[in-house]
């Protein structure tokens with residue numbers, strides 16, 4: 148099997164599995180317990196928190212709270228920001244957010260919040276002047292992603308943070324789920340208040356994420372109960388998962404800035420665009436404004452689902468959009484917002500590479516893809 152679907156999820160790194168195993172076998176203590184077993188487990192939780200803080204360039208480990216996934220982090224950040232400022236009813240976000248943000252904002256809109264939905268242009272960029280104009284005295288929250296899961300396009304969140312802070316009192320949340328572990332992040336030198344991540348996107352286990360909460364920000368707790376996570380998210384810590392995200396963060400740091408992944412992605416993307424007729428890149432051709440691992444390419448006039456199925460038969464995993472849309476045969480809202488024509492959007496494939504991919508795999512996928520596209524086009528009327 149060749150796996151080019153690393154924006155959907157990633158293989159658990161062997162070192163991560165080893166780090167987790169200890170806490171599923173002999174080190175099963177509760178980190179709140181006063182005995183030695185509890186102490187040793189508590190120490191592991193602290194170390195993992197420090198690793199995640201390092202990955203995000205946080206000022207310290209206390210800014211990191213563990214959650215169950217990226218969706219939970221996104222939901223908590225948004226709902227917490229609203230709860231902290233009950234008098235204000237205006238939210239600013241974009242039309243290309245992941246469903247974890249988009250669907251929650253749609254629900255909030257039905258429940259009395261006013262939401263400004265920012266568009267992107269055809270290469271996926273946000274218009275910053277339009278963004279600045281959208282800020283108001285009653286804006287409670289701005290939520291914008293760092294890396295788009297479908298196209299890999301990066302929003303300039305540091306610049307956006309400055310605009311938010313100099314033009315409003317709003318809190319600024321960044322969905323960093325598809326960015327963490329793929330590009331360097333240094334939150335302490337930004338005005339970002341809240342930042343969501345998820346371990347399974349950077350070779351950690353599923354079922355564990357984290358929310359960065361800037362020091363001094365009093366976000367209402369996610370859950371009330373035993374007081375774990377300094378009273379912010381109660382519930383006995385999932386120690387094996389926490390050890391997993393900690394190790395995954397430590398290993399991800401060592402692999403940044405993913406130069407080899409970038410080299411392979413660039414070669415792969417160039418070869419498709421230069422040698423397969425009627426192909427188009429979705430998103431800016433300025434690679435400094437995209438993740439180093441992602442190419443979203445349209446095979447004009449073709450059905451992406453059929454290409455995906457044929458690649459799958461050849462043992463190659465890709466995606467036609469966000470994995471959450473896999474069952475639904477409709478145009479992705481991200482490509483729709485970018486004004487990608489329907490015949491291009493339906494033939495769009497997302498290739499997302501990872502650190503375990505090799506040059507041989509890139510060559511193999513290229514040759515299979517050329518063959519599949521040629522064969523399918525011959526069958527077209």
Ligand code: PLP
Nearest residue numbers: 216217218245247296324325345
């Ligand atoms: N945000 C983005 C940008 C994502 O890509 C994803 C997952 O695809 C999520 C949020 C949700 O993360 P999780 O699957 O950990 O809930």
